[in-house]
Amino acid sequence: xxxxxxxxxxxxxxxxxxxxxxxxxxxxxxxxxxxxxxxxxxxxxxxxxxxxxxxxxxxxxxxxxxxxxxxxxxxxxxxxxxxxxxxxxxxxxxxxxxxxxxxxxxxxxxxxxxxxxxxxxxxxxxxxxxxxxxxxxxxxxxxxxxxxxxxxxxxxxxxxxxxxxxxxxxxxxxxxxxxxxxxxxxxxxxxxxxxxxxxxxxxxxxxxxxxxxxxxxxxxxxxxxxxxxxxxxxxxxxxxxxxxxxxxxxxxxxxxxxxxxxxxxxxxxxxxxxxxxxxxxxxxxxxxxxxxxxxxxxxxxxx
Amino acid sequence: xxxxxxxxxxxxxxxxxxxxxxxxxxxxxxxxxxxxxxxxxxxxxxxxxxxxxxxxxxxxxxxxxxxxxxxxxxxxxxxxxxxxxxxxxxxxxxxxxxxxxxxxxxxxxxxxxxxxxxxxxxxxxxxxxxxxxxxxxxxxxxxxxxxxxxxxxxxxxxxxxxxxxxxxxxxxxxxxxxxxxxxxxxxxxxxxxxxxxxxxxxxxxxxxxxxxxxxxxxxxxxxxxxxxxxxxxxxxxxxxxxxxxxxxxxxxxxxxxxxxxxxxxxxxxxxxxxxxxxxxxxxxxxxxxxxxxxxxxxxxxxxxxxxxxxxxxxxxxxxxxxxxxxxxxxxxxxxxxxxxxxxxxxxxxxxxxxxxxxxxxxxxxxxxxxxxxxxxxxxxxxxxxxxxxxxxxxxxxxxxxxxxxxxxxxxxxxxxxxxxxxxxxxxxxxxxxxxxxxxxxxxxxxxxxxxxxxxxxxxxxxxxxxxxxxxxxxxxxxxxxxxxxxxxxxxxxxxxxxxxxxxxxxxxxxxxxxxxxxxxxxxxxxxxxxxxxxxxxxxxxxxxxxxxxxxxxxxxxxxxxxxxxxxxxxxxxxxxxxxxxxxxxxxxxxxxxxxxxxxxxxxxxxxxxxxxxxxxxxxxxxxxxxxxxxxxxxxxxxxxxxxxxxxx
Ligand code: SF4
Numbered sequence: 001x002x003x004x005x006x007x008x009x010x011x012x013x014x015x016x017x018x019x020x021x022x023x024x025x026x027x028x029x030x031x032x033x034x035x036x037x038x039x040x041x042x043x044x045x046x047x048x049x050x051x052x053x054x055x056x057x058x059x060x061x062x063x064x065x066x067x068x069x070x071x072x073x074x075x076x077x078x079x080x081x082x083x084x085x086x087x088x089x090x091x092x093x094x095x096x097x098x099x100x101x102x103x104x105x106x107x108x109x110x111x112x113x114x115x116x117x118x119x120x121x122x123x124x125x126x127x128x129x130x131x132x133x134x135x136x137x138x139x140x141x142x143x144x145x146x147x148x149x150x151x152x153x154x155x156x157x158x159x160x161x162x163x164x165x166x167x168x169x170x171x172x173x174x175x176x177x178x179x180x181x182x183x184x185x186x187x188x189x190x191x192x193x194x195x196x197x198x199x200x201x202x203x204x205x206x207x208x209x210x211x212x213x214x215x216x217x218x219x220x221x222x223x224x225x226x227x228x229x230x231x232x233x234x235x236x237x238x239x240x241x242x243x244x245x246x247x248x249x250x251x252x253x254x255x256x257x258x259x260x261x262x263x264x265x266x267x268x269x270x271x272x273x274x275x276x277x278x279x280x281x282x283x284x285x286x287x288x289x290x291x292x293x294x295x296x297x298x299x300x301x302x303x
Numbered sequence: 304x305x306x307x308x309x310x311x312x313x314x315x316x317x318x319x320x321x322x323x324x325x326x327x328x329x330x331x332x333x334x335x336x337x338x339x340x341x342x343x344x345x346x347x348x349x350x351x352x353x354x355x356x357x358x359x360x361x362x363x364x365x366x367x368x369x370x371x372x373x374x375x376x377x378x379x380x381x382x383x384x385x386x387x388x389x390x391x392x393x394x395x396x397x398x399x400x401x402x403x404x405x406x407x408x409x410x411x412x413x414x415x416x417x418x419x420x421x422x423x424x425x426x427x428x429x430x431x432x433x434x435x436x437x438x439x440x441x442x443x444x445x446x447x448x449x450x451x452x453x454x455x456x457x458x459x460x461x462x463x464x465x466x467x468x469x470x471x472x473x474x475x476x477x478x479x480x481x482x483x484x485x486x487x488x489x490x491x492x493x494x495x496x497x498x499x500x501x502x503x504x505x506x507x508x509x510x511x512x513x514x515x516x517x518x519x520x521x522x523x524x525x526x527x528x529x530x531x532x533x534x535x536x537x538x539x540x541x542x543x544x545x546x547x548x549x550x551x552x553x554x555x556x557x558x559x560x561x562x563x564x565x566x567x568x569x570x571x572x573x574x575x576x577x578x579x580x581x582x583x584x585x586x587x588x589x590x591x592x593x594x595x596x597x598x599x600x601x602x603x604x605x606x607x608x609x610x611x612x613x614x615x616x617x618x619x620x621x622x623x624x625x626x627x628x629x630x631x632x633x634x635x636x637x638x639x640x641x642x643x644x645x646x647x648x649x650x651x652x653x654x655x656x657x658x659x660x661x662x663x664x665x666x667x668x669x670x671x672x673x674x675x676x677x678x679x680x681x682x683x684x685x686x687x688x689x690x691x692x693x694x695x696x697x698x699x700x701x702x703x704x705x706x707x708x709x710x711x712x713x714x715x716x717x718x719x720x721x722x723x724x725x726x727x728x729x730x731x732x733x734x735x736x737x738x739x740x741x742x743x744x745x746x747x748x749x750x751x752x753x754x755x756x757x758x759x760x761x762x763x764x765x766x767x768x769x770x771x772x773x774x775x776x777x778x779x780x781x782x783x784x785x786x787x788x789x790x791x792x793x794x795x796x797x798x799x800x801x802x803x804x805x806x807x808x809x810x811x812x813x814x815x816x817x818x819x820x821x822x823x824x825x826x827x828x829x830x831x832x833x834x835x836x837x838x839x840x841x842x843x844x845x846x847x848x849x850x851x852x853x854x855x856x857x858x859x860x861x862x863x864x865x866x867x868x869x870x871x872x873x874x875x876x877x878x879x880x881x882x883x884x885x886x887x888x889x890x891x892x893x894x895x896x897x898x899x900x901x902x903x904x905x906x907x908x909x910x911x912x913x914x915x916x917x918x919x920x921x922x923x924x925x926x927x928x929x930x931x932x933x934x935x936x937x938x939x940x941x942x943x944x945x946x947x948x949x950x951x
Contacts, residue, residue, distance in 0.1 A: 141817075170826045192664035201664040202602055205752030241824050244806040245799060246790070249758040260758075263600050267788055268940030269874070270795035274881035283884070285310075291887035301892075301930050 005047065013039065013047075014054040021061070021074035029064065029071040059083045082133055089116060089124040090133075097134050097148050102156040104137050104149035140165055163228045174226070178238055179245075181225050182216060183259065186248050190259040210256040213239065273300040304385055307879035309333065312388040314886045319391060320359065323348065327356050331366065331383035336486065338378050357381055361484065363420040364579065365391075369489035382486045390582045392882075392942050397585050401475065408466045413475070413580055421479045421579035424467065424572055428460055468572040471537050474622060477581040478537050482527050494523055525628040539573040583623035590624055590951045591615070593943075594780060597787075598761050602753055605662035609750040610761060612653055616644050617775060624777070624951050638765060645769025646748045650740070659746040663753070744770060759783055781951045785871050788947050792874060793842060800825060801833050805865065808843060813862040834863060841873030875948050882941045889934045896927050 005013075017038045021030060032048075039048045052072075055061040059080055061072045075083070083091055096113050097105055111121050125148060128134045135151045139159045149155060164175055189211050194201040203209070211219070217235045220226075239257055242248045248257045269275040273296040274283070283289045291297060309332045317325030330345045331337060337345070342353050360366035364387050370379045394417050402410035415430075416422060422430075470476045482490045498516050507515060531537065591614040599607035620642045748770045754761035760779065765772040786809075794802040803823050808814055811822070816834065820827040837843040848860040893900065899920055902908055908915040916924065 164824055170820075170824070172826065172829075175824045194661050194664060200603065201662050202606065202753055204663050204665065205749050205756055237822075237824065240822065241803065244803045244810070244823070246802065246806065251756070251758075261601055263597065263787060263791070265791045265794040267791045268937070268942065268944035269788075269878050269881060270792055272881050272885065272937050272941060274884045275792070275877075276795065280877070280880075283880075285887065291884040292891040297884070297888050301888075301933060 005050070010050050010054050014051045014058070014060070016040075017051055018055060018060040018074065021072075022077070024074065026076060027073070029066060029073055030061075031069060031071055035072060082131075085131060086133075087124065087127065089114075089120055090127050092116075093121065093124050094128060094133060097128075098150055100149065102149070102153050102159070104139070104147040104155060104159060106142070107146045107148070110148070138167055140170075163230055163234055174228075175238075178220070178225060179242060181223070182220070182235075182238055183242060183247050185216070185219055186211065186242070186257060186259040208252050208256065210251050210258040212256045216257070273297050304332065305876045305879060307876050307883065308385060308389075311879050311883045311886070312383075312385050314883055315388055315391050316360075316365065318886065318890075320363075323352060323356050324360060327353065327360065328365065328383050328388065331381060332385060336369075336380040336382040338380055342381070363387075364483065367484055367486050369486040371489075380486065380489075387582075392938070393582070393585070396589070396939065396942070397580065397582070400585060400588055401470070405466050405470060408463055409470060412463065412467055412470065416476070416578060416580050421577050423575065423577045424464070425574040427578075428463065428574065431460070431463065464572050464574075467578070468538060468570075471572065471578065473619065474581050474584045476578045477530055477584075479577040479579050480527070480530060483579070490527070491520070491524065495520055498523070521628045525626075528628065529622060535570055537573055537576050538570045541569050541571050586624045586946065586950050587618060587621045589946055590777070590781075591618065593784060593947060593951070594761065597759070597784070598754060601757060601759065602750075603662060605657070605659060606750045606753055608657045609653075609659075609747060610754055612657070613644065613649055613751070613762070613773070614775065616649060616652065617642055621777070624781070641765060641774040643765045643772045643774040645772040646744060646751060647769030650744045650747055653743075653747065659743060659750070663746070663749055777951075782867070784947045784951055786867065788944055789842065789870055789874055793837065796840070797833050797836055800830065801837060804830055804833055805837060805842060808863050809865040809867075813846065813864045815860060815862060819863060840877075842870045844869070871948055875945070878941055878945050878948065882938060882945070885934050885938045885941065889931060889938075892927065892930050892934070896923060899923055900927070 017035065020038050021035075024030070032052075035052065036045070036048045039051050041047050052061070055072075056063060060075055062075050064071050064073060082094075086094060092114055093110055093116075096110055099105075107121065107125070110116075110125075111118055114121065116124075125134070129136065129148075132151050134148045137147050137149050137155050137159065139145060139147055139155075141158070147159075164170055166174070189209075190203075191200045192203055213232060213236055216239060217230075217232045220230060220235055239248065243250065243257075246262050247259060249260050250256070251258050273294075274280060277283065277294075277296050279289050279294075283291070283294065285291070309329070312332060313325050313329045316328045326346055326348075327342065330342060334341075334345070339350060339353060339357070342348075342357075343350050346353065357366055357368075360383075361368065364384065366381050366383050368379050368381050370377045372378075394414070397417065398410050398414050401413045405412075412427075415427065467476065471478075495516060498519055499512070502512055502515055502519075591611070594614065595607050595611040598610045751762060751771060751773055752764075755764055755773070760776065762773040763776055765774050790802055790805065793805050797804075800823070803825070804819060807819055807822050811818075814822075816827060816831065819834070820830050823830065834843060838845060843863055843865055846862045846864060847854075848862060849855070850858045850860065902920075903912075903916065903924060912921075
């Protein structure tokens, strides 16, 4: 009995094999013999051949090469659905874009990999974008590049630059608001009021009640300052900036922070007219500008 | 020495000693040391005038000299000591400092010495005895008038001499030594030559000889710089003690009495010595004052007062801000050599007028046990067991107090603390006075700890002896102060962003623009111009590191870095320039009104200003006076910045 299996039974078989393949991890690569095991009829090479062809035709499997061997990967269902709507070019690019995952891929690289003409690439990308299969994203590190990513993915932090970036632009206002709020919080925790004089005093030496990173983090979380999901590491970046601004310092062996009073930023140099003079380098006695004829001194003397 | 510093020095000399002196100084600063013959050629002035001018400048210590044997003939070279010239600016500051400490008499002595350059004590006293005319110290045309007023109570010669002796002892005045008048490099070379010829005899290897010479040179130069530091240097025994020795009975009762009497009565200043103002010691004073004001800004009045008292106690041990010959590093490496003082010591002389209460607030109730456990042991080894019973007790109290206050969470813990202290000794033995003393000591200690905890490290804990022994790391604090001045300038010029960038780069070493931006949470575009600006001012530098063997712009890392010394140097140069401009502008303003000012200075006009000057003249005069004051004040503020940048 070597009756030819009907096309219908081949299709049924391939569906069954495909379902089994989907049970494996999505990036699992099947060898031919593994697939052969899945096909009913015990190592029927001929049948396996037919089923495989069917699976490849319906794009349920995609063929790859590993070394000298041909291996297969199960294509997820929804993708298989999508692929039906794609042109061959689109499908190829889609594959590369998918590979790039949350990093996205630059159009130039797409051209190189696919070896396609740029008009063809652009056309295919347009098509994919229209079908909402992919989207164009902006990268902080390469703001000028055209980068594509699967529609349903969110770009990685390396690409977006983290919570501080909105559309790959650093959101200065957002950062500054947070910095100001945290500074206020730190000040409120660092300088106790003196009960008698109403003046500002100091905590005793060895005081450990200054806010730690975690405490600042929890405070920001509970404060309704922002909707953005900030991690503890993000708060640390903010605190680092405040340390650099000289507004806070690390205490208790670096585990906590406290606000410090900054010295006035004026000194003999900054408040003298020459200290803020735009033509300072040109100025010399007998030169085009000098102390005898300069307007900056006159203004300063009249101030 | 920069062009800008030269310009400033020449202006200063011109203002005070006139045109010819300034030209001599100018040539000496530009060409270095010169003999008279060269000066004559350069200046095209008669030799006699040049020699007279040199004599004046030498008397003022502005010019030093040294005789060299050249082809059998002695040729004297002259060199300008520009740092001394610069010190002319500080006359007013120095006089004020002395006045605060030694009163009018001190101010009188110093202002006269500043004017004279140096003087023999006997001459000074003789002049004082007869002098009734005004003596003025003039800085930049402005008289910091210090006059021997006729109506002021006449100070006795004895008082004057004892003030002088005090000032000598505290090194605000020093004896003039021969080498003060000589060119330093020549002194050094001569000394070295002597040492080498002496040591040659010892048959050391060339290498060893060199090292030995270096070693001894350091010591010798240090000796020269310090002068006579023996107990009674510059003093002599009084010939006839005024008072007879006390009765035997009294001596037995109180030995302290006797010792003090001896010290006071048997020594007086030697009238044969020649004195001058010791500028470097004043810088020690000014540096302390600056540190105190920094501490006040950070920790408030009370802590700064404690700091001031502490620094004052150490002051005697510091001869100058920066030691030239004995390496400061020795001191840093060897904690034993550090100059320290304990709270116990400090409390003995601590001014009772300083109110220590109400500055440190008790910690609020800690949220967790853990926090409490850690409190009070922040600094290394602070909680090590004490050996001395007494100290242990007091310190134990300190600990009690801490936890007490945490538990109470309110502020009358000061009271409970007092009661606590009394618990052990309920007998009347320890009275309120004693308890108060202990309490004060505890507070002193806490203020010292606050100063030590600050990231600026105002003091450093050395040991736990005497409630904690502390020292001051002036070298690091000097760096800190300089950096703060730089930061001020950066912040004023480039805003908060500039400050942030500078501090990031200083902290991290070398960084690419991209990295700087990501740490600073700023846009790369935004910081580029600031970084370039900082570079143009010499506060930042850029290093190019090619990624490939063939240098190519696109394949190069551009790394930003901060070189502290270069940055400060650049700021010093700019500050010198700003100072020159302030003086120049003063001169311009004066010249503009020269006829009015001449008129005003006439004695008949001075006698009746109302009548002789018209309304508009009076208004103009007022403008001049206020402008002059503003400019001078600015100059002094610039000098303050300069002190920090260059001298501390
Ligand atoms: S132009 Fe005027 S303000 Fe500018 S450096 Fe010269 S004197 Fe100073």
